[in-house]
Amino acid sequence: MKTIFEQGTFNAYQERSLQHAMNEVVRFSAQTTVFISHKHDDLGDLQGVLGFLEKHYNVKVYxxxxxxxxxxxxxxxxxxxxxxxxxKCDKFILLATNGAIESKWCNWELGFGDAKKYKNHIALFPMKPQGTYDSSYKGNEYMRIYPYICYFDGTERYTNGTSISKGYYIGEFKETGNYITPLSEWFNSK
Incomplete structure (x- = not known):
């Protein structure tokens, strides 16, 4: 299971321009709309994540x-x-790099998103610098509070022994255990 991605992981999806993500979101679309909070220094990773989400989940990103x-x-x-x-957006995602975790604006947006989108419509997209350990990631405590995007490679199992399908999920810590929801299902829930 991968719960914290390395920066640069989604670079292959950078072919999408950020320009189309600047338009104000219109709710008349059948597409799920996503506000992505980010640190402006992380535009390369943002472009990759935006391309990945739009290509695989058919969402409209702002x-x-x-x-x-x-x-x-x-x-x-x-x-x-x-x-x-x-x-106006259906979902809120914080591109949770170390820089974003330390940013006063990203934290303010996360707080506002928390008030407006909590719990089923907000998630972190955790990213650490390349070559660093998960334990040095600055957003670990955020992942105990907020749902987060994670990846399973198909070798993991649920507590009842059944296999977890390969793919991306929303992970969440709760007092009763850890829970996952397929990312596609999360995007489709309104």
Whole structure:
């Protein structure tokens, strides 16, 4: 099971341009809409994740860092626009790199997303620097609070002994144990 991905894992999906993810989300679409909170320094990883999600899960992604309607200088208008975009999207994902975990804006967006999307509509996409140990990942405590995207390679088993199918899931820690939901099912739940 992979619970924390290395940065660069999704680089093969970077062929998608970030430009189309800057348009304001329209709820009339049958596609699930996703607000991805991210640190602006992580645009390479963001582009790969965006391409991966759109290709494999047919979702419409919104990112604020490319939205030309955002003010040039961060202000209360920026915050209000972001709040509006989070509310309009069906799902909220934090691209949870070490930089994003330390970012005051990402934490603010996560807090607002928590209030508007918690529990079934919010998730972390945990990413650590290449070549580092999971234990050095700065978002480990966040993964105890929020659902997170993870991967199973098909060799793992549920506690009842049945095989877990290969693929991506939403993992979640609860007092009664760890639970997973197929990522496609999570995206399709409204």
């Amino acid at each position: 990112i604020d860092s490319r939205d030309s309607s955002m003010p040039a200088i961060t202000s209360e208008v920026t915050a209000n626009n972001i709040k509006s975009r989070i509310e």
